[in-house]
Amino acid sequence: MKLEQLFLQNFQANDLACQKILVAVSTGLDSMVLLNLLQNLPMMVRPQITVAYVDHQLRKQSAKETIFIKEYCQKNNLSLVCKSWPKKEHPVSGIEECARQMRYAFFAEVMENQGFDALLTAHHADDQAETWLMKLIRGGRLEQLEAIKANRAFANKRLVRLLLPFSKQQLLEYAKQKGLRWFEDETNQDQCYLRNRMRQQVVPLLKKENPAFLKHINEYCEQLNDLLAIKQQLYRQLQNDLQIKEGYCLTSWLKLSQLQQKLFIEELIMQTTKSLTTGQSQAVLSLLSNQSKPQGQVNLTTHYMLVKSYDYFTIKENLVKTKAKFVAKELVLGEWIRLNQFESIGLFEKDKQPKGNDYLNITTTAKRLFVRHRLAGDRLLMKNGHQKIKKIFIDHKLTNEQRQDAWLVSDEQQKIYWVIGLKKSDLSQTPRDAKMQYVIVYTDKRKED
Structure with missing residues (x-):
């Protein structure tokens, strides 16, 4: 089946027909293929397309890219919203992450102000594999191995990645077949970046070992998504069962299996503080399981602490009291x-x-x-x-x-x-x-x- 047909099926499966969508375009191969595929969808389902482009001013050729995308949109009767990121606003370090945050903040602002139904980005199967391997190397929690989600909430609407099922090679072949023009980012060849080393060295070797490597990564991510969804359902059920006025019933929590106890505590901390370390989890489990210590607390972050008080426990804001000491x-x-x-x-x-x-x-x-x-x-x-x-x-x-x-x-x-x-x-x-x-x-x- 041709790439266009598979793309159409994915497009319809995501309920995007005839919607008002914002497409993030960088003028690179991936985003130009995404834009072309959207433009060539059948009229009966084709969405209302607006292109969102950011000039990061990180490369000399960005001026040419800006001229190109403006001319492209004018020629193809596409609406365009642009943003420039002045060099004076560039940070000394961490520029990639800062650029990403700025870019998505711009997308969110446009989405909310102009009433778009979804944001589309051009992440593909190779991006998924690179991200998955990078997170695996860095370590962390299982949830992080979800890597790039095909569909998630964004700016009170959705962010959809329709190209995730497709490899970079498939997109390249499509672009050549259609005679598309795109710009290459020379920084993609810089081996100083981990992602580039994954892209240039590691992923090609894994593809050589097994041509189905990218397909398997996507399948693992889908399975992991299903398991984590079930985990969330179990957490919400436990939360309902343990919830009392003061927080959570310690007696009921102690009756759970050790795996359920750990799952609930770790998810409770994650939901509240947005971070979790093995040390935090162990300290909390030790405190709650210690029946000879009816009261106690574990500082989770600068702002939060878990408090145990006789027959219940809860997470509170770790506010420093500033009230004056009462004198007799x-x-x-x-x-x-x-x-x-x-x-x-x-x-x-x-x-x-x-x-x-x-x-x-x-x-x-x-x-x-x-x-x-x-x-x-x-x-x-x-x-x-x-x-x-x-x-x-x-x-x-x-x-x-x-x-x-x-x-x-x-x-x-x-x-x-x-x-x-x-x-x-x-x-x-x-x-x-x-x-x-x-x-x-x-x-x-x-x-x-």
Whole structure:
């Protein structure tokens, strides 16, 4: 079957008939073949074509290429959008990646502003093989070996590569047969670039070993796509099963097989942070599986951390707290102390106490009383001794963040009378015959609402 017929089948399979499409053209062999094939599709399915061209100003001949594509589009009644990348904007290093980002940003802008249905690029089977081998050499995750996708989301629409089933040789033969004109990029011969070494040295040897090499690479990529799609389905199912209000249920996660546990954690990290290392995965799995450590965290990136808190875990933004450290404040009779935008506390006479969410009764104000956050070694004052504040926090399953924000009432000897919201000292009970009775009132607007 001729290349034109195979191309037509691929075109129709991608539902592009009669759509408004943007075609990325560089004036090289591949993109000129793609453009010609689109132009020669049957009228009943031929799309509305606009050519997108970028002059990177990286080569002397780029000026000639710009003139050529303008004349070509004018002669063939094709719409054309152009962009130049001034030399002054070129980076000192990483110019190829920077050029790619600039180019696709331009395509996306045109797509969104002019309402195109799809962007078409001229990547072919040899590009696929080169990309696949480069990623295999560099190492990474299995998902990266998908290499070049034939169809993916782009600029709220699609990016489609219709030439992926075809080899460079097939495109060359077609171009010669049709008498097409194109420009060769001399940098493609520069052996300093890994892709060029793959193209000039490695891929030809593999083709010689097996003429079906390119076909096999495409088949492997298709199979891998199917497996990764199933993996995503499994991840979403696990996510639904494990999801709770606070994050993900640790008890349910521990009941999964080790493979399911690993799959879920790695995909959760990837979905959230867009990156993953073996060390991160191992650290998280170790923390979550350690039942003797009910709380803990693993820093994943500068911005994210995984937090384990008793019976659940979640990924949070790793925000550095900038709030000022709260200094202990003395309770003054008849006055309120505002702890934050929601909470307040005050000391009052029993018969003059205002409304509040909770109270601590006392019989004397001879001792100076303070409100503060916890300190190392804090203990709650009891009739028969003391109880560690840490033990109270553990009993109530407070997270580390909740422990840091907890409020305590103490005297100047650092004896704790009240862990607000959790526990009061036995000594806070007021004898009925006390001559003067006082009350510490705590209020929280969130609870009132």
